[in-house]
Amino acid sequence: MMYFAGVIFLVAIVFPQNNAFEIENRIVGGNTASIENSNYQVSIRENGQHTCGGAILDANTILTAAHCTEGVKAAILSVSNGATIANNGIIHKVSKIIQHPNYNGKTTENDICLLKITPPIIFTNKSRPIKCATKRLEPGTNVKMTGWGKMSENDKETDLGKKSLRYVIVQVINQTVCSDQYKNLGLEIGSKRMCASALGKDSCQGDSGGPLVTGTGADRRVVGVCSVGYGCANKKYAGVYTFVPAFFDDFIKKYL
16 A cells, blocks of 8 residues: 555545555664664654654754644644653644645645744754755665654554654665656656665655655755655555755745
């Protein structure tokens, strides 16, 4: 089945040929991560339950996917940061949801969103902002995906926030190759998306909105936001991510 990378609504979006994209949820084929090594990562929570991931852009601003907040009021959302187990993190209220004005819930185009939170995050070795990438990566480049999502399509876990953060290393996929993979499913892979995959490794339900990161140390940059994919670690379909550089100047920078 097609999944949105985060288990937030599990809404099926119908595409041609009766295929459906559902919200995608936990790292498949990965390893346990420590928050110190992925300290930009946060858990986005609905009524206290983990639903999606996000990335710290500054003390008051979180980057995530628009489908994670579609139809949801800020009053029931919160953000947890600074803990390997999301349920143990520092909780911040969401004061404002800023969805991309051209987000399309049917096609998942422009699947990007900013959250304003209060109180501000106090930066430590467990909570740090990450900068946005500025250019497209070459196919084959290693990128890192982190999240608290499910570990397989059949994972029955419901309280994802009680599990440890996980990570997986995948590779950037050629745009044309990825476009060909999804053509028959009616999902357009245009210039505002990117794809990444590795054999037996992927994001899954509950990872939606989480950051796809390039580089290490001070050179780390968030290049993608976990968006959609057909199944979890399906060898015929790469994971699809919102391409962050395409939105930096006219959306992200406007609200930082």
